[in-house]
Each structure stands twice: as C-alpha cells, then as structure tokens.
Amino acid sequence: MNKLYPLKFTPVLKDKIWGGSKLQNLFGKAAETDKLGESWELSGYEGDESVVTNGFLTGNTLPELIEIYMGELVGDKIFDEYGLSFPLLFKLIDANENLSIQVHPGDEVAAERHNSYGKTEMWYVVDADQGAELIIGFTKDCTRDEYLDALEAGEVESLLQKVPVKKGDVFFIPAGLVHAIGKGVVVAEIQQSSDITYRIYDYKRTDDAGNERELHTEQALDVINFEASKEPKTNYTAALNEITPLVTCEYFTTNMLRINEAITRHYAAMDSFVAYMCLEGNLVLEYDGEKTYVSKGDTVLIPASVDELGLIPDSEVTLLEVYVS
DSSP, rough: OOOOHHHHHHEEEEEEEEEEEEHHHHOOOOOOOOOOEEEEEEEOOOOOOOOOOSSSGTOOOOHHHHHHHHHHHOOHHHHHTTTTSSSSSEEEEEEEOOOOEEEEOOOHHHHHHHOOOOOOOOEEEEEOOTOOOOEESSSOOHHHHHHHHHHHOOOOGGGEEEOOOOOOOEEOOOOTOOOEOOOEEEEEEEEEOOOOEEEOOOTTTTOOSSSSSOOOOOHHHOOOOSSBOOOOOOEEEEEEEEEEEEOOOOOOOOEEEEEOOOOEOOOTTTTTTTEEEEEOOEEEEEEEEEEEEOOOOOEEETTTTOOOEEEEEOOOOEEEEEEEE
C-alpha cells in the first residue's frame, strides 16, 4: 500500500441567506454567487464529504480514506472511538449579515434526538469590519421564564452579551452556549462533526418565498446554559516562530503558528491526525522528500502516520494547527 502524505481537498461551498463575497475576496474561493456563507474545508459529514485533490488519492472522499487506512490516517485511538466517522469539521464563514441567534446540543441530547454528535466549537476571527460584534451567552444569570418572556416580546437580544471583535480574536463555544456571528465578521470555525443547530431568533427574516425561517424554541430550552457568560474571549499572546496554544477541550486542541522561518513539527507521540488551516501567507510542507504547496485559504490534513513534517513559509504565515489530544 502506498504511503500516506499531506492531503488537500476541494472545499464544499454553501450559499446562505446571510452570506457575502469575502470568502472569494480573502481566500479565492471559486463561488459564482454573492451569498457564499460557508466553505466546508475538511468534512466527513454525510452528504458533504471532502474529496482529495492531490497525489495518488485524488478523487477519494475522506470517509473512503478512513475505511482504507483507519488508524494510519486518523490515529488508532480516534479510529477506535469514531470508526469511519471523521470527528471534526473545519469551516470558513462569512457573515455578510447577522447570523441567527442559536444554540447547539451536547452529545447526549444530540445522540438521543438526532443520532448525531453534539456541537462544541471555536472561532478564530479572520476579518472583522469596524464595529462588528459577536453574541456570546447571557449578560447575567437568566431564568427560563425571563428568557421566554423576552423571546415572546422580540427582546431576547437585551439579555445577551454583545462582544466587539477584531481580527485575531478567539472564542470557545461549548454546547449549550447561546451565540451568533454578527454582520461583517469572517471566522475560521473548528467544531465537532455535527450540523445540529437550534435557531432561537432570526430577526424575522424571510426567505425568497417570503417565509420566516423555522425556530426551535422548545428543543433549545432543554440545552441552553442560562448562566451568565463570564469572559468569553480566549486570551493569548502570540510570539513569532513559537507554538501558541489557543483552545484545548475534550474534542480538539488548537494552536496558532505564526512563522517566518522554517520549522519542523514532530508528531510521533500524538496518535492523531493534524489539520492545518492556512489563514495568512503561503508555505511548503516537506515530507519524505516530497513537497506540498499550501496557499492562503487552504486546509491540509496530515495523516497520523506522518511522524515529522517540515513547514517552510515564503513570508510570514499564520496557521491554525488542530488535532485530537
């Protein structure tokens, strides 16, 4: 069997009612629309599976690769736990308008109701207009009745914490935390492989047929964390040519790498795949004498069987490095 190598994929592009054109402008995503909301960069989600674009595995989907290579691709412990499912989903999101206010269930509720994983996620703000905001949780502890009264009156926003954002900000969004991406924000999102969203408020927007989008008030009630959201932003200090930890949770670990000189990453003790999201600059990955060229906007999957990888930037590069710890 041929050896695995760093894998690149065709993004799955999704138009959204709130989408725009920044994913084309910032990352060169090949959409013929001004409503591009999401680019699913690396996905094993059923119906939206990523397809390899480089090397001898070109044309194979991510689930097909897991079936063939198992732990060699994802790591033995991950294959034992998830089988043929890829545990994470990587997205770029352009909020040209406010996204709905929403919440995601955890594993237990998602399994019971939807035969799905829950959805814990994180955001790295790639770009933000002046004055842009995110909604992250409640400003103070809230009861179910207070929440329902505000929802009925169309005033639920008054209970929620609005956080000004700028490029480089990081937010961790566990299941149960009410949240929304505001107008003018582009994020890189790393999440469990789930597409279960409970929409609790959508500004009375209508689709092309004049219908308001469905809300999930009753389902959301069982999963919302009504406690006040403490400091929602992840504090970190990035140093050039060093590994900067951003988020560690039971589902994934994310580091940031800002590099302007070649480095070598060693993975032998990790027993996990590694994914790199390239958010600034271009670089070359060197493995086993072969080179993989990575451009701004690319997401690359490094198989668990790769023990050592050279990262060679052509200028200053910003990467998110993600694995399952």
